[in-house]
Amino acid sequence: MTDTRLLLLSPDDNVFVLRGAIDAGETVALEAGQATVPVRLGLGHKIARRAIAAGEKIVKYGAPIGSATQAIPAGAHVHLHNVKSDYTPTYALEATSEEVPR
Template identity: 65%
Template sequence: MSHDPRLILLDPRDNVLVARQRLAAGETIATGAGSGTTDTAIALAHKVARSAIAAGDKILKYGAPIGVATQAVAAGAHVHVHNMRSDYTPTHHLEDERKAGAAS
């Protein structure tokens, strides 16, 4: 099964695809592992779940782990800092700091 030509599969082990162009919210897309629906507008070069990803699962891109899902992600959904914690960059700390500020 092939994936939508507007998406790139960088490595066959990946559980995310990369957008080659902007995608509108609510689009049904072929992921190569079935179909999925975009949950929001997807920006150029952003990640889309190739299949359902459970909270705690590693996010694989380039055939390597790049982070961990912080919540369940449906096939076709946007994968970014709102639902994953990066293994390399501290972007997730912004939300941690917001929560800590609210608790003070």
């Protein structure tokens, strides 16, 4: 049984969305076992539902939102450090509000 703190938005997704914060060191139940969360993750962050291969599409809401830049183990944080957006250049995601034109 999957941890109730994880939300699966679509059966086609390979990520779960956190319903709330999970502290570093906590264990979450995934469909295929358990994983320990190494760092505190906040509401809305994503973790891998299963192992995701480098280059594989990240699927959320049943639609691809990016590509894995490295292998991502089940239960690992899925974010800018291991995903390349297929839609927004990475430099735009890293820009501060002062750098963004108004």
